[in-house]
Structure formats: structure tokens, C-alpha cells
Amino acid sequence: MTLLIKSRCRRRKRLRSRQRRRRASRRRKTSATVYTPSAAAASSSRARSERVSSPLNTSVTSCCRSPWTLRCVSHSGPYAKLLLGAMKSSGCTVYKDRHFSCEDCDGTVSGGFDAATSQIVLCQNNIHQQAHMNRVVTHELIHAFDHCRARVDWFSNFRHLACSEIRAANLSGDCSFVNEISRFNFGLKEHHQACVRGRALRSILAVRKVSREEAEQVVDEVFDSCFHDHAPFGRIPHNKKDAKFAYRDYENRDRYYANL
Known part of the structure; x- marks a missing residue:
């Protein structure tokens, strides 16, 4: 019995020593691998292509100047996802080559429709x-959504333009708490309404040659009805969390539940 136990122990030792030798030989082979310059260049170019092809890792300029513009837009957050889905459901599918253009603009203008x-x-x-x-x-997708769902007279009806600007300022996150803090604008009572009114007014004055008094009058006339028009969000998305909830509700709008 003692001899049998000793023989088993010897076998286990021999097996362990073989396994150690195999591991050591593998380590030597791995450490002796030499990367040629071409292989290193290929690996770096592959890594670069992976970084560029990922829309979440691209900068704004490279995103605009690359074929990934729409992917950057669609992955930019729940706001854009919901608007793109709503436009597609309304028969206005957005195509990156057709409906997006990246250009150098004058002044401080960031975009337009x-x-x-x-x-x-x-x-x-x-x-x-x-x-x-x-x-x-x-912001601009909200204008595009309004253009899709309604007969908006952008050029001669200031009321239509003012309504869309109010909706864009209200629903795009322009007047979110974080953005207002970053602009050093503080307020509690009806601060969101004041921000929406002010940004809509600035947008109108930037695109139309009208007096400030006339623009203020038009904004005041349509403010209440347009401020409470939350389509297609169904609510005011004050932050990304609200936008995610709105996007989830929009995705489940045609789902029916039954008590089984």
C-alpha cells in the first residue's frame, strides 16, 4: 500500500514537472517574437481605423467630414434618436448624404435648417x-420635424417661424439647468420659460430682418400654445434621463398589454 502511494506521488511530480517545462517553453517563444515595422504599422493603422470608424470616438469636425455623420447623429443621444424615429414614422426618413451638410459658417452660427x-x-x-x-x-431636427408634419411657411409667416423656434429651444435641451449654469444664468421662478423666450427671440433676429419689438410681439402671441406643444417627446426633456424616458415611451407607443 505504501509503495502504491509513493508511485502515485512520483507520477504526479513528473506530470507537474512536464507542465512547468511546457509553460516555460511557451514563455520563451512568446518573448522571442519580433514585430517587424510593417506589422507594427499595420497594427497601428488598424487601431486608427477602429477609432475613426467608431462614431462615439470621433471629434465633431472629423465626424462632419467623414461618412459617419448620420451615425454620429443617431448615436448622439436619445433626443436625436427619438426625432429620427418620429420623422421616419411620419414618412420623412433622414438620409445622411441627402439631409446633412457640414460647412464653414460666418460669425458664431452653429447650425441651421x-x-x-x-x-x-x-x-x-x-x-x-x-x-x-x-x-x-x-435643435435643427425639431425644425425638420415641424417642416415634415406641418405646412410651415418659414419665409413669410413670422408666427410659424417663432413657434418652431420656441419648440426647438424648449425641447432640445438648450435651456437645461446644466447649460444655463454654464452660461452663468441663474433663476428659479419660470426661468425655463424666460430662457426659451430669449433664445427663440435671438434665433428670429439672427435669421430675419425685423425689429426687436416686432419679434417680441410675435413670440408673445404664439408662446403659450407652442411652449406646450411637446411633440414628439410628449414632455419637456429637461435632461438626458427625461429624454430616455420619452424615447422609451415613444418606442412602446404601439404596444398593447393584456391581463392574461
């Missing part, structure tokens, strides 16, 4: 952060 060509213009020379791009895209 060209109603004549149904195209969103992103001012790549004035957008330097991904968060800024997300807000601009969402």
Missing part, C-alpha cells in the same frame, strides 16, 4: 464639442 432643400447645416468651424453638436443637431 434650410427649408428650401430640407437640409440640416452643421457649422463645423463653430462646433468644437460633442455635447454642443448634439444640441445643435437636436
Whole structure:
């Protein structure tokens, strides 16, 4: 019995020593591997291509100047996802080559919606952060959604323009608490309404040659009805969490539940 136990112990020792020798030989082979310059260049170019092809890792300018513009837009957050889905459901599918244009703009303009060509213009020379791009895209997509769902007279009816600007400022996150703090604008009572009114007024004055008094009068006339028009979100998305809930509700809008 003692001899049998000793023989088993010897076998186990021999087996362990073989396993150790195999591991050591593998380590030597791995450490002796030499990477040629071509292999290193290929690996670095592959890594570069993976970084560029990922829309979440691209900068704003490279996103605009690359074929990934729409992917950058669709992955920019729940705001854009919901708006793109709503436009598709309304029969206005958005195509990156057709409906997005990245250009160098004058002044401090960040973007715009060209109603004549149904195209969103992103001012790549004035957008330097991904968060800024997300807000601009969402703002202009709201204009595109209004253009899709209604007969908006952008050029001669200031009431239509003012209504869409109010909706864009209200629903795009332009007047979120974080953005207002970053602008050093503080307020408690009806601060969101004041921000929406002010940004809509500035947008109208930037695109139309009208007096400030006339623009204020038009904004006041349509403010209540347009401020409470939350389509397609169904609520005011004050932050990304609200936008995610709105996007979830929009995705489940045709789902029916039954008590089984």
C-alpha cells in the first residue's frame, strides 16, 4: 500500500514537472517574437481605423467630414434618436448624404435648417464639442420635424417661424439647468420659460430682418400654445434621463398589454 502511494506521488511530480517545462517553453517563444515595422504599422493603422470608424470616438469636425455623420447623429443621444424615429414614422426618413451638410459658417452660427432643400447645416468651424453638436443637431431636427408634419411657411409667416423656434429651444435641451449654469444664468421662478423666450427671440433676429419689438410681439402671441406643444417627446426633456424616458415611451407607443 505504501509503495502504491509513493508511485502515485512520483507520477504526479513528473506530470507537474512536464507542465512547468511546457509553460516555460511557451514563455520563451512568446518573448522571442519580433514585430517587424510593417506589422507594427499595420497594427497601428488598424487601431486608427477602429477609432475613426467608431462614431462615439470621433471629434465633431472629423465626424462632419467623414461618412459617419448620420451615425454620429443617431448615436448622439436619445433626443436625436427619438426625432429620427418620429420623422421616419411620419414618412420623412433622414438620409445622411441627402439631409446633412457640414460647412464653414460666418460669425458664431452653429447650425441651421434650410427649408428650401430640407437640409440640416452643421457649422463645423463653430462646433468644437460633442455635447454642443448634439444640441445643435437636436435643435435643427425639431425644425425638420415641424417642416415634415406641418405646412410651415418659414419665409413669410413670422408666427410659424417663432413657434418652431420656441419648440426647438424648449425641447432640445438648450435651456437645461446644466447649460444655463454654464452660461452663468441663474433663476428659479419660470426661468425655463424666460430662457426659451430669449433664445427663440435671438434665433428670429439672427435669421430675419425685423425689429426687436416686432419679434417680441410675435413670440408673445404664439408662446403659450407652442411652449406646450411637446411633440414628439410628449414632455419637456429637461435632461438626458427625461429624454430616455420619452424615447422609451415613444418606442412602446404601439404596444398593447393584456391581463392574461
